Amino acid sequence: MSLQPTTLEELQSIVKDNQGLLPIGGGTKPALSTAFNGATRLDMSRLSGIIEYEPGEYTFTAYAGTPVRTIVAALAEHGQYLPFDPPLIEQGATLGGVIAANTAGSGRYRYGGVRDFIIGVRFVDGQGQLVRGGGKVVKNAAGFDLPKFMVGSAGRFGAFVDVSFKVFPEPRAYVTLKAVFASLGPALEAIYSLFTAPNEMDVLDLESLDDGRFGLLMRLGGLSTALPGRVERLQAFLNTKTEVLSNEVIQAEADAALWQQVNGFSWVPDGSHFAKVPISPKRIPLLENVLLSLNPSRRYTAGGNVAWLAVSDIEQLDMLLNKLNLPGLVLFGPPGRPFIGPRPGVSLARRVKQALDPSGKFLEI
Amino acid sequence: MDHQPFFAALQRIYPKERLLTKGVQLLAYESDALTSFQTKPSAVVIPESQDEVIETVRLCHQFGVPYVARGSGTSLSGGSLPIENGIVIALNRLNRIKKLDPEQRIAVVEPGVVNLQISQAADRYNLYYAPDPSSQSVCTIGGNVAFNSGGAHCLKYGMTSNHILGLKVVLADGEVVEFGSESLEGVGVGPDLIGLFVGSEGLFGVALEITVRLLPKPELYRTVLAAYNDLETAGNAVAMVVASGLLPGAMEIMDRLSIKAAESAVDAGYPENAAALLIVELEGESEQVETEFEEIMDVIKESGSYEIRVAKDAEQRLRIWKGRKGAFSSVGRLSPDYVVQDGVVPRSHLGKALAEIDRLSQEYGLDVANVFHAGDGNLHPLILFNGREEGALEHAEELAGKILKMCVELGGSITGEHGVGMEKRNYMPAMFSEVDLETMKTIRRQVDPKEISNPGKMFPGGEAPALKMTGMHPLEAKGIISRE
Amino acid sequence: MQHRIDIKKYGPRGEAMAEAIQSCVHCGFCLAACPTYKVLGEEMDSPRGRIYLMKEVLEENLTVEEAQPYLDRCLGCIGCMPACPSGVRYDELIVSYRAFSEPKRKRSLMDNMARRMIAETLPYPNRFRAAVASGKVGKLFKGAMPEKLGAMMGLVPADLPEDKPLPPIYPAKGRRRARVALLSGCVQTVLNPDINWATVRVLSENGVETVIPQEQGCCGSIMMHIGEEERAKKLARQNLQVFVPDEVDAIITNAAGCGSGMKEYGLLFKGLSEEAEAEKFAEKVQDISVFLDSLGLKPPAELREPLTVVYQDACHLLHAQGIRSAPRNLLSSIPGLTLLELGDDGLCCGSAGTYNIEQPEIAHQLGQRKVQHVLNTGAQAVVSGNIGCLTQIQSHLANRGVSLPLYHTIELLDWAYRRKAQT
Numbered sequence A: 001m002s003l004q005p006t007t008l009e010e011l012q013s014i015v016k017d018n019q020g021l022l023p024i025g026g027g028t029k030p031a032l033s034t035a036f037n038g039a040t041r042l043d044m045s046r047l048s049g050i051i052e053y054e055p056g057e058y059t060f061t062a063y064a065g066t067p068v069r070t071i072v073a074a075l076a077e078h079g080q081y082l083p084f085d086p087p088l089i090e091q092g093a094t095l096g097g098v099i100a101a102n103t104a105g106s107g108r109y110r111y112g113g114v115r116d117f118i119i120g121v122r123f124v125d126g127q128g129q130l131v132r133g134g135g136k137v138v139k140n141a142a143g144f145d146l147p148k149f150m151v152g153s154a155g156r157f158g159a160f161v162d163v164s165f166k167v168f169p170e171p172r173a174y175v176t177l178k179a180v181f182a183s184l185g186p187a188l189e190a191i192y193s194l195f196t197a198p199n200e201m202d203v204l205d206l207e208s209l210d211d212g213r214f215g216l217l218m219r220l221g222g223l224s225t226a227l228p229g230r231v232e233r234l235q236a237f238l239n240t241k242t243e244v245l246s247n248e249v250i251q252a253e254a255d256a257a258l259w260q261q262v263n264g265f266s267w268v269p270d271g272s273h274f275a276k277v278p279i280s281p282k283r284i285p286l287l288e289n290v291l292l293s294l295n296p297s298r299r300y301t302a303g304g305n306v307a308w309l310a311v312s313d314i315e316q317l318d319m320l321l322n323k324l325n326l327p328g329l330v331l332f333g334p335p336g337r338p339f340i341g342p343r344p345g346v347s348l349a350r351r352v353k354q355a356l357d358p359s360g361k362f363l364e365i
Numbered sequence B: 001m002d003h004q005p006f007f008a009a010l011q012r013i014y015p016k017e018r019l020l021t022k023g024v025q026l027l028a029y030e031s032d033a034l035t036s037f038q039t040k041p042s043a044v045v046i047p048e049s050q051d052e053v054i055e056t057v058r059l060c061h062q063f064g065v066p067y068v069a070r071g072s073g074t075s076l077s078g079g080s081l082p083i084e085n086g087i088v089i090a091l092n093r094l095n096r097i098k099k100l101d102p103e104q105r106i107a108v109v110e111p112g113v114v115n116l117q118i119s120q121a122a123d124r125y126n127l128y129y130a131p132d133p134s135s136q137s138v139c140t141i142g143g144n145v146a147f148n149s150g151g152a153h154c155l156k157y158g159m160t161s162n163h164i165l166g167l168k169v170v171l172a173d174g175e176v177v178e179f180g181s182e183s184l185e186g187v188g189v190g191p192d193l194i195g196l197f198v199g200s201e202g203l204f205g206v207a208l209e210i211t212v213r214l215l216p217k218p219e220l221y222r223t224v225l226a227a228y229n230d231l232e233t234a235g236n237a238v239a240m241v242v243a244s245g246l247l248p249g250a251m252e253i254m255d256r257l258s259i260k261a262a263e264s265a266v267d268a269g270y271p272e273n274a275a276a277l278l279i280v281e282l283e284g285e286s287e288q289v290e291t292e293f294e295e296i297m298d299v300i301k302e303s304g305s306y307e308i309r310v311a312k313d314a315e316q317r318l319r320i321w322k323g324r325k326g327a328f329s330s331v332g333r334l335s336p337d338y339v340v341q342d343g344v345v346p347r348s349h350l351g352k353a354l355a356e357i358d359r360l361s362q363e364y365g366l367d368v369a370n371v372f373h374a375g376d377g378n379l380h381p382l383i384l385f386n387g388r389e390e391g392a393l394e395h396a397e398e399l400a401g402k403i404l405k406m407c408v409e410l411g412g413s414i415t416g417e418h419g420v421g422m423e424k425r426n427y428m429p430a431m432f433s434e435v436d437l438e439t440m441k442t443i444r445r446q447v448d449p450k451e452i453s454n455p456g457k458m459f460p461g462g463e464a465p466a467l468k469m470t471g472m473h474p475l476e477a478k479g480i481i482s483r484e
Numbered sequence C: 001m002q003h004r005i006d007i008k009k010y011g012p013r014g015e016a017m018a019e020a021i022q023s024c025v026h027c028g029f030c031l032a033a034c035p036t037y038k039v040l041g042e043e044m045d046s047p048r049g050r051i052y053l054m055k056e057v058l059e060e061n062l063t064v065e066e067a068q069p070y071l072d073r074c075l076g077c078i079g080c081m082p083a084c085p086s087g088v089r090y091d092e093l094i095v096s097y098r099a100f101s102e103p104k105r106k107r108s109l110m111d112n113m114a115r116r117m118i119a120e121t122l123p124y125p126n127r128f129r130a131a132v133a134s135g136k137v138g139k140l141f142k143g144a145m146p147e148k149l150g151a152m153m154g155l156v157p158a159d160l161p162e163d164k165p166l167p168p169i170y171p172a173k174g175r176r177r178a179r180v181a182l183l184s185g186c187v188q189t190v191l192n193p194d195i196n197w198a199t200v201r202v203l204s205e206n207g208v209e210t211v212i213p214q215e216q217g218c219c220g221s222i223m224m225h226i227g228e229e230e231r232a233k234k235l236a237r238q239n240l241q242v243f244v245p246d247e248v249d250a251i252i253t254n255a256a257g258c259g260s261g262m263k264e265y266g267l268l269f270k271g272l273s274e275e276a277e278a279e280k281f282a283e284k285v286q287d288i289s290v291f292l293d294s295l296g297l298k299p300p301a302e303l304r305e306p307l308t309v310v311y312q313d314a315c316h317l318l319h320a321q322g323i324r325s326a327p328r329n330l331l332s333s334i335p336g337l338t339l340l341e342l343g344d345d346g347l348c349c350g351s352a353g354t355y356n357i358e359q360p361e362i363a364h365q366l367g368q369r370k371v372q373h374v375l376n377t378g379a380q381a382v383v384s385g386n387i388g389c390l391t392q393i394q395s396h397l398a399n400r401g402v403s404l405p406l407y408h409t410i411e412l413l414d415w416a417y418r419r420k421a422q423t
């Protein structure tokens, strides 16, 4: 069954009258957005559109069903952006979906992810009530930070109506430096030394290449006049402080195209299961070890702090993650089990669930 | 309530030097940095291990005794004000930095660690802990977590919440939960529990262990001081900088009174006679900063400033910041008492808000000093009064309330970083509907069914036992009702 | 902070106390700078807590006795003052409070006797020397409070150096650039008379004539510090009579505690007939390092061998008088000398007058802390502008089985000049 509210009131009465609801935005993350086991699709796409955007404020408020594409375009007109590179934009990801799944692309590295930019949310809870958390200003310490809590909530606690974000001025120019290392070890060592270096990067991605080699992708954003000098400096740093084999500068359209691909997940092989796994860089070798047998397409973003793994079978990955004590979130895969691996803190999450949705209108967390 | 068995149980955990019950000892804990509220607790415990904290919270839950966790007691909103018939859990001896891993840029610390100590420890790796409340030389990470504290340099990289990756907490009913990780992604999967806990003002439980992220120290700072003939022009200058598309690390404004106070406390070298002073600081990689600096100077030159100074070296920069960071306390030189407000307005309304504060200040006949985080619209009006005059506090509080209401009307918030605490709880309904508040309370009760963790704070009305300022409910005083 | 102190009750000092309390905004910035808070982590043992407790006592909500343990633990190091943005005069508050509370508190007979003995011996070099020399100190003090005095006497060497009285006038070499009067001090003259001699020699080298009033006595600071106000006044009066501020460019001291104490003479005599005179005196008081630094030092000669020293800030120079750069400038001007920093934010070493005796445990922890910092620097010697610090550090080094030479700043300068004379 699928329900599609067009107004807040409709949404509220749907929630009051139904059970087993799964709010859905653009449906770009099927493991999260496919209704299963008799759950009811709650299609939020009609609650869409920008409500308030004051460029001078660097904040906007929009309905949760708004495609991120729309937002990105509106922001770009004023040289502004969401620095965390929300993924799957071209495929139709909505704001609500990005929040519920907590997906951020490579740009998450420097200024943070979804949680670091959301400032307000209004949602309909399990009792059909409209609840607001946060506000519309960039800084706000009043009340519990429900907007942040909702990041990653997977539609289990309520249906978002509208959300407010802060945004940043977009760098006027970008350059990407791609460095190649003989194996994982030296690539990770390079990350560690870059971590304490003064060079500023908007992106620091680690990718596995052929023959056991690894690549580091460093994207620099800023004033165009300063960029060449910064790139040179970064190259010098890599040459003197790391065991880099070669490096390549990627600019202009090539740079834009590269990151569009990466953040659109177009590198993920068709039909594979695909999951996000927060990790710390020092645990990557462990993960790489156990992944050997699966040999997935994979990528590490945010300086080796988020693993994106494309595997053929999510069950196997679940087992491995449990062994490594790493939680994971499935984006592409069979419906019904988005959370794999251990679930730290879930007992606290369940208490909040009790408060927001005592009669279980939305799916279980 | 009969506390005897509870105290007996505490005595089994704590030796007598760490279980304070003498009147004189308790007196020292009766206020935080907001002295208009005072409540003497029944006891103060000084745990030295996480287990002792856990045990204590479990006992409080078992016996229904309220508690408040306390860091350095610098809360400006009465957040660490003790609860009558409750205990204070003073976390100052839980002050170990348990791990500092420069390669992953993280530190794992106990809650009593002082904010600045993390940066000091990380300094030799060229790293620092970014959130810098003005009180950073003394306030604790536990307190920062409870209040999601911010500082002048939170414009670019965010407040406390944006820098916490993992937490171990004991919830009010004694359950110990851990969430987040050493990953920059923090919780990453499932609802953001760190987001929920940070800023919860101690209403869910006590943070026992905190994983924070560190950042590389900016290679270069460029600090500009611009003097203006009136506050509004300075406010507009902020809007101009924001509109320029540059992202400074900090943007602060001080007005005439606060300049005077700061200047008499530290010789900060601020331009004389300025009605308003704007501090803009760029930080980051040197090439980028140098280029941005040229642009920002153009903007500031256009902004109507009559004198622009640039810090020539690290020492001058530090002096500028020392004046700014000591501004609140140095106002103590101008007036024996003050209330600080912490409202936020949309940045484009700064000029308007300042003009309105000025008008209110005249209407009430009270001096208001303004020193604030202009970059994010976070005002800090300090309302000066003399507490020895009958009714002066109430008069000042009334003015403060008007300012908060104005912030909300302009689309802002009643607090940007100091938290609601005791002080602003009655203004929460101006910002949130009854449903919003009820929902928050329900969440709280799910976590803290007996409402023993810092009760009386954040939510309007007194769910807490009596407090001096508001007084006990008459029925409660007669013993007819009880809200415990 | 609001208070309800009935100022009139507390005589001339009531105002100063109320003023200090009123200007405290309870912000807690001072906590991090307080050695006892560092060690104990308790609000009552912090400056803010102490101010609060004093307020409560003065408001008569608390008895002097109840508050006493926490106020006794205050080192009087004044580390809290520079940390306070609100400009609270903690120094005036604690000294005034101690003067007020001392007569009110109950002390054991032993305590009283010991205090009396301290008060009647320490300020008088002759008595002190005689007492130590004749072994009478042992007897005198031991009978009264054996364990506590053990601690104190541990700091006094078994045999004292010979007494080397200073002349009434020590002339300037070459053209006279200034004329000063020297406070020769009490305890220090007995323990190490060379410091005074080094002082007059260095002054002379720099064209300064030094007058040493022969009738002078102890400055009274120790007495102020422990709340013996009447005794302090008596001692100070003597000095007011024999020093003539108008006839000298400065009144020089080489002991940190004396300097900060004499700068408070105005407060000591507040509301009394000597007030104006005392203030005039206080204005002329200068630490030797500040005087020499602002006069402009004649270049000293290079040390025979390079020496790496660490400078220890005496609380009563750094915190109480804000003297930071002067001694460093002087030391750095000695060729061949490398100056290191302790990097401990000038936290008190725990010596603080009679603190070693009263609060041995905290003093011990602070001493150990300090020595650890000293050892971390790897310096060959320790320099300070105060003999109390030097003795404290020495004894804690000895505890660790380490021995390092310790010098007063002026001694190193003296060395360098004397070396110049030789070449």
Ligand SMILES: Cc1cc2nc3c(=O)[nH]c(=O)nc-3n(C[C@H](O)[C@H](O)[C@H](O)COP(=O)(O)OP(=O)(O)OC[C@H]3O[C@@H](n4cnc5c(N)ncnc54)[C@H](O)[C@@H]3O)c2cc1C
Pocket (backbone or CB within 6 Å): B032, B033, B068, B069, B070, B071, B072, B073, B074, B075, B076, B079, B080, B091, B111, B132, B133, B134, B135, B138, B139, B140, B141, B142, B143, B144, B145, B146, B147, B148, B149, B150, B151, B152, B201, B202, B205, B206, B207, B208, B328, B329, B417, B418, B454, C026, C027, C028
């Ligand atoms: C002069 C001055 C300037 C200030 N400037 C700023 C500023 O620029 N920005 C800013 O944000 N704030 C500022 N503050 C406010 C204050 O310093 C912060 O709120 C700070 O985070 C409080 O830390 P604390 O250790 O003193 O906590 P406390 O005051 O002791 O406690 C604050 C709250 O935290 C709770 N708490 C403490 N530890 C824990 C724990 N481990 N687990 C759970 N709850 C806990 C307490 O129960 C209480 O509710 C300033 C304060 C002063 C006095």
Ligand code: SF4
Pocket (backbone or CB within 6 Å): B329, B332, C023, C024, C025, C026, C027, C028, C029, C030, C031, C047, C048, C051, C083, C084, C085, C086, C087, C088
């Ligand atoms: S720093 Fe000053 S104003 Fe603040 S609590 Fe300490 S003494 Fe009081």
Ligand code: SF4
Pocket (backbone or CB within 6 Å): C033, C034, C035, C036, C037, C046, C047, C050, C073, C074, C075, C076, C077, C078, C079, C080, C081, C090
């Ligand atoms: S004088 Fe020293 S010991 Fe006493 S309160 Fe101040 S800092 Fe602490």
